[in-house]
Amino acid sequence: MSLSAKPLAALLLIGLAQLPAHATTSIWAAQPNKLVGQAADYRQLSCPKKAPAAYTGHLQLQSKYDQSDSSKSTLRAKQSKETTQIGKQIKRYIGGLVSASNQFQRAKKPQQARLALACLDQWLTAWATAGALHSKDASNTGVASRKWALAAISSTLLKTQALSNRAWQPSPVQRSWLEQLGEQVIAEYQPRHQPGFKFFNNHDYWAGWAVAATGMLLGRDDFMAWADSNLRRAFRQMTLSTSGDYAYLPLEVARSQLAADYSNYAMVPLVLLAEAAQFNGRPLSAEESRKLQLLANFTARAVLQPQTLEELQGKTQKAVGAHKMSWLIPYLNRYPEHVWARKLYAVQDGEVDNYGQIGGHLKPLYSHFQSSRENP
Numbered sequence: 001m002s003l004s005a006k007p008l009a010a011l012l013l014i015g016l017a018q019l020p021a022h023a024t025t026s027i028w029a030a031q032p033n034k035l036v037g038q039a040a041d042y043r044q045l046s047c048p049k050k051a052p053a054a055y056t057g058h059l060q061l062q063s064k065y066d067q068s069d070s071s072k073s074t075l076r077a078k079q080s081k082e083t084t085q086i087g088k089q090i091k092r093y094i095g096g097l098v099s100a101s102n103q104f105q106r107a108k109k110p111q112q113a114r115l116a117l118a119c120l121d122q123w124l125t126a127w128a129t130a131g132a133l134h135s136k137d138a139s140n141t142g143v144a145s146r147k148w149a150l151a152a153i154s155s156t157l158l159k160t161q162a163l164s165n166r167a168w169q170p171s172p173v174q175r176s177w178l179e180q181l182g183e184q185v186i187a188e189y190q191p192r193h194q195p196g197f198k199f200f201n202n203h204d205y206w207a208g209w210a211v212a213a214t215g216m217l218l219g220r221d222d223f224m225a226w227a228d229s230n231l232r233r234a235f236r237q238m239t240l241s242t243s244g245d246y247a248y249l250p251l252e253v254a255r256s257q258l259a260a261d262y263s264n265y266a267m268v269p270l271v272l273l274a275e276a277a278q279f280n281g282r283p284l285s286a287e288e289s290r291k292l293q294l295l296a297n298f299t300a301r302a303v304l305q306p307q308t309l310e311e312l313q314g315k316t317q318k319a320v321g322a323h324k325m326s327w328l329i330p331y332l333n334r335y336p337e338h339v340w341a342r343k344l345y346a347v348q349d350g351e352v353d354n355y356g357q358i359g360g361h362l363k364p365l366y367s368h369f370q371s372s373r374e375n376p
Helices: 005-017 081-106 110-130 140-163 172-193 202-218 221-237 256-279 286-304 328-334 339-347 367-374
Strands: none
Touching: 081 110, 081 140, 110 140, 110 172, 140 172, 140 202, 172 202, 172 221, 202 221, 202 256, 221 256, 221 286, 256 286, 256 328, 286 339, 328 339
């Protein structure tokens, strides 16, 4: 990472802050909730589960892929013990946040709901107070892990805020930590915005969503503007097929037998970024909407009929985890008649929810979609 990355990102944020401001709006509307009343009453409770020790060490992590494979589709024989231990600590923390959010969704009594919010809040404070995940001593995989963690944390909080009718709100120390992480992600990924950078890919889409989710949570429209620039570059990368009935992302297709997997993986943040754009004064143009639908054609077909796609011929595709198809929930909510997306959802029996990297279950945020899909 260039030594000039942080000053460059700081100048960018100053410039973005001088643009006409928009009222930052969450893609998930606040929902009435009879189980939570006073905004701060959950702070009077003590969570019975302690958060894992805040991780403040280095992020010199190894990739899970063999770096000698140009397609980055071959798993490394074994990651270092330290990488595995650090990864487990961070995943345990994120898993706890998602679990608390899911427990809040399932709560039947006010005490259960308040206790779930207390756990979420206290776990967040524990790592925020310690300044976790801020180390600048980071490998490329460590940098990636930071933005994945921020995407998961901010998605979980944004979702919980909506489902609690905004009863949960970030404290000053939590806001400061999340803002600093958002600014750090921007600093680390801004150099990849250079016009000549050839590897702008799913990492950048996920960085965009991590920053967008944080921006919506904290009311940072400059974060939203930066995230939106990632989305618009992705639109420029979408390549129309020779048949004209689908579009694909060349760098995701280049992952060989993982092309279907990474196309779906990339689609998750892209759909969420498109939603963020629609809700925050940056609507897609008719051409961009068309491209997104053509990309959905490819992404669904890559799972359902990979042999019919010219770009995937001769590359037997590995199975795609259903959680990576969670993009179908917000996507079908906006494009309910999209043929290939509907087919993929039907083949999966609608079991495409609960992806921790975007906060767990999304269906509770799309009640109209859920009832229309499951009660046709």
